[in-house]
Amino acid sequence: MNIWKKYNGALIPEVPPHLKIDTDLVLIKEKIIQERAYFARWVSDFDKKKESNFWYLINDKALKLEDYSVNTRSKIRRGFKSFEVKMINKKILIESGFNVYEAAFKRYKTINSPMSRDQFIHFINSLEKSWEFWGVFDKKNNVLVAYSQNKVVNNQCYYSTIKFHVDYLKKYPSYVLYYTMNNYYLNNLNLSYVNEGTRSILHETNVQSFLIDKFRFRKAYCKLHIEYHPFIKLVIYLLYPLRTFFAKSRIKFIKKIGVVLKQEEYHKKNNIG
Secondary structure (H helix, E strand, O other): OEEEEOOOOEEEEEOOOOOOOOOOHHHHHHHHHHOOOEEEEEOOOOOOOOOOEEEEEEEEEOOOOOOOOOHHHHHHHHHHHHEEEEEEEEEHHHHHHHHHHHHOOOOOOOEEEEEOOHHHHHHHHHHOEEEEEEEEEEEEOOOOOEEEEEEEEEOOOEEEEEEEEEHHHHHOHHHHHHHHHHHHHHHHOOOEEEEEEEOOOOOOHHHHHHHHHHHOOOOEEEEEEEEEEEHHHHHHHHHHHHHHHHHHHHHHHHHHHHHHHHHHHHHHHHOOO
């Protein structure tokens, strides 16, 4: 049971979604209580043919520049006129990344609170050697304007965290970063796929539709599983009929409950039949 990590009060497997995990519910329940977690969440049937309302967003196509649309190719080329993309180390990210993180966070619609500079530095320092970092730099002054934290494991790459400084978005840093990383991991390293994470539950985002439209990402449908702490299970049962009210609230604590109830809605619908 050492595959689990605690994240925002929940237990999440630290393995790629295409790998099967031990689903002994007795052990999972014991782990939830031992770690004082609210619930454990995992998936099965990764990349199944039948559509479902839960998915990972992946790209498993090794594309060349000419394979993209005329519009996307144009923006990639225009982006490269302003920016340079390269792999960086922790030191550079620690020194320059917080300004990008802080600027990016200001445009998010989320119930999460941003990290302080000290928290950001501690978090980056805590990442083990399996993590890789990419930076996008302004060619005029070598200022970092975007970065990505990626984890390569089991022949796939997880694009865990990607941040863009809001002041530079109109110059297409997102196009050059995704193009460069996709080319490196899928064409050069020949990995099975790159992974942008699951369907968003916590906050609104248009990133996934952007990646589908511009960079040929696709939804890898899967089956969502949730096992709750006994007390939380009772709370979910009682509050589930009120999930719409919780989702609309602007109060942070109530909104967080709404997120969990929305996840349970996906869980219920995802497992019908």
